[in-house]
Amino acid sequence: MAELDVVGVGNALVDVLTHAGEEFLRHHGLSKGTMQLIDEARARDLYAAMGPGVEVSGGSAANTIVGVASFGGRASYVGKVRNDQLGDVFTHDLRSMGVGYATPVATEGPATGRCLIVVTPDAQRTMSTYLGASTRLGPADIDKRLIERAHILYLEGYLFDPPEAQEAFRVAADIAHAAGRKVALTLSDPFCVDRHRMAFRELVERHVDILFANEAEIRSLYEVQDFDASVARVRGHCEVAAVTRSERGSVIVSGNGVHVIKAEPVAAVVDTTGAGDLYAAGFMVGLTRRLPLPACGRLGALAAAEVISHVGARPMRSLADLAEAVRR
Amino acid sequence: MAELDVVGVGNALVDVLTHAGEEFLRHHGLSKGTMQLIDEARARDLYAAMGPGVEVSGGSAANTIVGVASFGGRASYVGKVRNDQLGDVFTHDLRSMGVGYATPVATEGPATGRCLIVVTPDAQRTMSTYLGASTRLGPADIDKRLIERAHILYLEGYLFDPPEAQEAFRVAADIAHAAGRKVALTLSDPFCVDRHRMAFRELVERHVDILFANEAEIRSLYEVQDFDASVARVRGHCEVAAVTRSERGSVIVSGNGVHVIKAEPVAAVVDTTGAGDLYAAGFMVGLTRRLPLPACGRLGALAAAEVISHVGARPMRSLADLAEAVRR
Numbered sequence: 001m002a003e004l005d006v007v008g009v010g011n012a013l014v015d016v017l018t019h020a021g022e023e024f025l026r027h028h029g030l031s032k033g034t035m036q037l038i039d040e041a042r043a044r045d046l047y048a049a050m051g052p053g054v055e056v057s058g059g060s061a062a063n064t065i066v067g068v069a070s071f072g073g074r075a076s077y078v079g080k081v082r083n084d085q086l087g088d089v090f091t092h093d094l095r096s097m098g099v100g101y102a103t104p105v106a107t108e109g110p111a112t113g114r115c116l117i118v119v120t121p122d123a124q125r126t127m128s129t130y131l132g133a134s135t136r137l138g139p140a141d142i143d144k145r146l147i148e149r150a151h152i153l154y155l156e157g158y159l160f161d162p163p164e165a166q167e168a169f170r171v172a173a174d175i176a177h178a179a180g181r182k183v184a185l186t187l188s189d190p191f192c193v194d195r196h197r198m199a200f201r202e203l204v205e206r207h208v209d210i211l212f213a214n215e216a217e218i219r220s221l222y223e224v225q226d227f228d229a230s231v232a233r234v235r236g237h238c239e240v241a242a243v244t245r246s247e248r249g250s251v252i253v254s255g256n257g258v259h260v261i262k263a264e265p266v267a268a269v270v271d272t273t274g275a276g277d278l279y280a281a282g283f284m285v286g287l288t289r290r291l292p293l294p295a296c297g298r299l300g301a302l303a304a305a306e307v308i309s310h311v312g313a314r315p316m317r318s319l320a321d322l323a324e325a326v327r328r
Numbered sequence: 329m330a331e332l333d334v335v336g337v338g339n340a341l342v343d344v345l346t347h348a349g350e351e352f353l354r355h356h357g358l359s360k361g362t363m364q365l366i367d368e369a370r371a372r373d374l375y376a377a378m379g380p381g382v383e384v385s386g387g388s389a390a391n392t393i394v395g396v397a398s399f400g401g402r403a404s405y406v407g408k409v410r411n412d413q414l415g416d417v418f419t420h421d422l423r424s425m426g427v428g429y430a431t432p433v434a435t436e437g438p439a440t441g442r443c444l445i446v447v448t449p450d451a452q453r454t455m456s457t458y459l460g461a462s463t464r465l466g467p468a469d470i471d472k473r474l475i476e477r478a479h480i481l482y483l484e485g486y487l488f489d490p491p492e493a494q495e496a497f498r499v500a501a502d503i504a505h506a507a508g509r510k511v512a513l514t515l516s517d518p519f520c521v522d523r524h525r526m527a528f529r530e531l532v533e534r535h536v537d538i539l540f541a542n543e544a545e546i547r548s549l550y551e552v553q554d555f556d557a558s559v560a561r562v563r564g565h566c567e568v569a570a571v572t573r574s575e576r577g578s579v580i581v582s583g584n585g586v587h588v589i590k591a592e593p594v595a596a597v598v599d600t601t602g603a604g605d606l607y608a609a610g611f612m613v614g615l616t617r618r619l620p621l622p623a624c625g626r627l628g629a630l631a632a633a634e635v636i637s638h639v640g641a642r643p644m645r646s647l648a649d650l651a652e653a654v655r656r
Contacts (some may be wrong), residue, residue, distance in 0.1 A: 052394075052421040052642065055383035085413040085439070093380040100395075111413070218424075314380065316347075 002181070003072040004100075005288040007150035009142075009172055010061025011134035011158050011165070012079030012103075013113040014086045015111035016053040017271070017311060021120045024049075025126055030271070031119065035127040035162060035189045036325040038116075043130035046116055048213070053084070057093035057111045058115055059134075060188060061156040067281025067303050069097045070319040073288060076100035076146060078172075087133070093314075103141050104131045119274055119311070121176040122252040125273040131162055135266045139171040147172050147178040151208065151288050154280070157188035157217075160196040168189035179230035181285075182239075184210035186280055194220055204237055210287070211241040212280045218243050242297065244279050246272075250300065252293050261297035262271055264305035274313025302326060330509070333401040333616040335478035337388025337470075337492065337500055339462035339486050340431075341441040342414045344381040344484075346617070347638060349445045350424035352377075353454055363455040363517045365489060366444075371458035371580050373567035376446055378583065383414070384640045385421035386443055387462075388516060391602045391627060391641045395609025395631050396424045398557070398647040401616060403426035408465040414440040416459070421642075431469050434461045445601055449641070453601040459490055464533040466492035467499045475500050476507040479616050480538065483610070485516035488524040501535055504581030510567075510615075512538035514608055515545035522548055523622065532565055538615070539569040540608045546571050564633075572607050573598075578628065592633035602641025610647070630654060 025032055028046060038046065046052075055131045059079060064299050068075040077094055081087030083105045090112060094101045113132035135158075136272050149151055153176040159165040185200075185208045186191050193200055200221055204211055211234065213221070218230045218241075227245075231253055234241045252259040282303035286296025302322055306315050353360055356374060366374065375381075387407060391423040405422055409415030411433045417438060422429040441460035445453050465487075475481055487493040501511050513528075513536045514523050521528055528549055532539055539562065541549065546558045546569075555573075559581055562569045568582045580587040610631035616626030622642040630650055634643050 047420060048424075050384065050420075051424050053417070054640065055417060057380065087379070089383060092378075095374075123554045299592060312382065 002072070002149060002151035004150035005077055006065065006068045006152045006154050006284050007078065007146055008061035009064040009078040009159060009169065010059050011113060011131055011162070012062060012081045013115045014048065014057040014092055015056050015058035015115045015117050015313060017056065017117045017119060017189060017273070018050045018053045020120065022120055024118060030084050030126045030128065032238055034189065034191050035129055038128045038130050040110070040130060040237065043114060043116065043128070046128055050116065050118070054311065055089065056314065057090045060093065060186065060277050061159055063277035064154060064281045065099055065254065066094065066097050066314050067278045067319060068285055069099050069280065071285040071303070072152045072298070072320040073285050073322060076150065077293065078103050078141060078146070079132050080106055080141065081112040081273040082106045082109065082133040084111050086114070090163065094188050103137070106136045109133060109136055109207050118164070119271050121202055123269040123272050123308070125271060135162035135164065137162065137168055139168050142175065143306040144175050146176040148181070150181060151214045152182045152184050152284055154184045154284065156186050156210065157162050157192050157196070160199060174303055177207070178261060179280045182209040184212065184280070184284065186212040186276065187221060190216040190220040193217050197221065201251045204234070209239045211238045212276065212283070213241070214244045214270065214276055240293065242279070242283050242300065250297050251278065252297050254293060259294045259297060261294060261301055264301040266309050269308050271311045272308050274307040275304045278307040278315065279314060288321070299323060329478060329488065330479035331402070331551060332404055332478035332481050333476055334393065334396045334480045334612050335394040335404045335406065335458060336389035336482040337487060337497065338387050338410045338484040339441060339444045339459060340418055341387040341457065341462065342468050342642060343384050343386035343600070344375070345445045345447060345599070346378045346381045347382065348379060348448065350445060353448065358454045358456065360448065360454050361452050363457055364519065366456045366458050367431070368438070371442060371444065372454055373458070378444065378446070382639065383417065384642065386419045386604050386641050388514065389482055389638060390422065390479050391605035392482060392609045394422065394642050395425055395606045396613055397427050397578050398643045399609065399613040399627070399651060400612050400625050400648040401597065404478065406431050406469060406471070406474070407459055408434055408462050408469065410437065410461040412439050414442070428489045431465070431531040434464045437461060437464055447599050447601070449561055450477045451597040451600050451636070453599060454649055463490040465490065467496050467497055467505050468478055470496050470500045470503065471506060473505040476509070478509060480510045482512045482612065484530065485520050485524070487648040488520065489525060505535070510537040511535060512540065512612065514540040518544040521545050525549065534547065537567045539566045540604065540611070540641060541569070542572045542604055551618040563580070568621065570607070570611050570628065572604055578625050578631060579627050582621060587622045587625060589629055592629040594633045594637050597636050599639045600636050603632045603634040605641060606635040606643065623641050
């Protein structure tokens with residue numbers, strides 16, 4: 001049995017959340033619901049144009065790993081921050097959740113990465129990411145013993161943006177497979193899939209056991225408009241694929257068939273940031289507990305519902321308690 | 329007519345908000361609902377013990393000034409941060425609200441100050457403040473022309489903790505009075521009153537035109553248990569005193585009599601951080617618009633109700649819009 005449930009590798013970011021109207025997106029050329037990469041100068045300009053913000057630790061895989069820990073899972077994280085105030089905040093927030101985090105901190109180079117998130121009145125989030133120190137994550141940061149100890153290695157597609165991190169991604173996946181572990185990937189964003197489509201297809205077809213994606217991402221991966229056609233394409237390529245469809249729930253595809261899982265009802269959707277990240281957390285917690293796939297999907301839906309009911313991409317209540325309450 | 333409505337002087341802090349149970353307060357020797365000063369080592373230890381946090385710009389007078397701006401008032405702020413990431417966050421959040429802020433940034437010495445805030449399930453907040461760079465605020469930071477331009481100079485009692493800031497406080501008050509402006513003071517915290525009781529009494533009796541306090545603070549100022557007795561003591565010493573009493577509303581004392589103002593109803597009290605700060609904002613906005621005192625108190629109650637209905641000490645909705653909606 002593995003000593004750890006999930007080890008996640010990703011871009012370590014602090015989120016800066018602000019509310020704005022649709023005209024702010026238009027004026028700054030932002031495409032709603034997606035993530036774009038920005039450089040330091042653009043980050044400075046965009047931040048100056050934004051209203052008052054709230055800073056919360058983020059990063060897609062880091063959000064997922066915190067979700068796993070909140071369910072009571074044993075989790076570790078690999079990602080790069082600098083030795084600055086936002087780096088301290090990021091580190092504190094992971095460790096205070098009981099997540100193992102020991103990636104060496106950068107002592108020079110760019111500051112800790114930031115994701116400027118604009119939440120529109122429809123609760124959609126639009127992200128502009130300055131990767132900063134997370135571009136310095138490289139193969140040397142992959143601790144072989146750590147990867148070998150975890151049941152699932154979870155990788156975010158965003159890792160394909162910084163070239164060194166892409167290399168770290170491949171090294172980590174090879175270590176996990178050599179140790180007989182599972183490799184999970186989230187496609188992260190339709191534009192991220194656009195940027196790296198061939199690499200992602202090859203990964204999904206040859207190296208990924210568990211795939212997470214939303215509808216737009218899976219369509220982008222196979223360049224098809226039809227959802228069912230994209231699901232048919234992914235089937236057979238990896239052990240299991242979980243495709244999320246916002247309020248329409250999720251579809252789980254495996255060699256044994258297709259399961260459709262309903263979305264968990266939510267009183268009010270406040271901020272959709274982190275919905276996919278937390279779905280993946282619940283789903284993987286189910287897998288590590290050897291639950292049937294529909295039960296894994298329901299844990300994912302439960303975690304996603306919690307995170308979209310408040311501002312910020314990390315759970316505010318214990319997911320273990322929530323799961324317990326649902327079971328009763 | 330003054331070109332500015334309110335200029336505030338205070339300790340510039342970034343709040344780190346976290347949720348915890350009563351046992352956390354007991355275990356760390358924290359006294360619920362109050363503020364204690366801590367040094368850097370204690371700040372590090374306490375932060376390490378805290379759960380995941382959310383960072384939001386804070387500081388008592390800064391919260392008030394943002395409230396004034398949110399009502400549509402013309403406002404400026406004086407307070408000291410360092411040239412670090414949290415200092416940038418603090419500056420951004422003030423300027424993005426249209427607040428004038430030009431205090432020279434410290435380029436050496438301690439980091440930007442932080443207030444570690446534990447919110448208990450009863451929505452009470454308990455604060456531990458590491459003053460950091462705000463201890464470097466001194467008389468040289470008081471811009472004479474700026475103070476002279478504002479209808480009201482608003483000072484927080486917390487300024488009496490760092491010695492240099494106390495001196496800046498006196499310099500600013502003298503400039504305001506010489507220019508025929510009003511001086512407002514908030515007593516900030518009962519323990520702060522304990523630490524500086526004689527200085528505060530002298531100020532209130534000789535130099536303060538508008539006094540803000542809550543029940544515990546006004547009792548501490550005069551060392552009396554009876555609320556009515558403390559109100560009787562303050563009457564006549566300053567032009568107007570507004571004493572807040574949580575869900576029991578507020579009492580406004582002036583030469584012309586006493587007004588009792590009801591609290592604004594709130595669906596759910598989420599976090600009381602900033603209630604007093606925002607009451608002062610609404611009250612002063614009323615004064616600068618020459619509204620009768622009960623109307624000033626109602627604007628204060630409205631702003632306080634908004635800020636206690638969510639996490640964080642700054643308004644999340646436009647107070648000008650809220651005030652407009654109430655008037656209809």
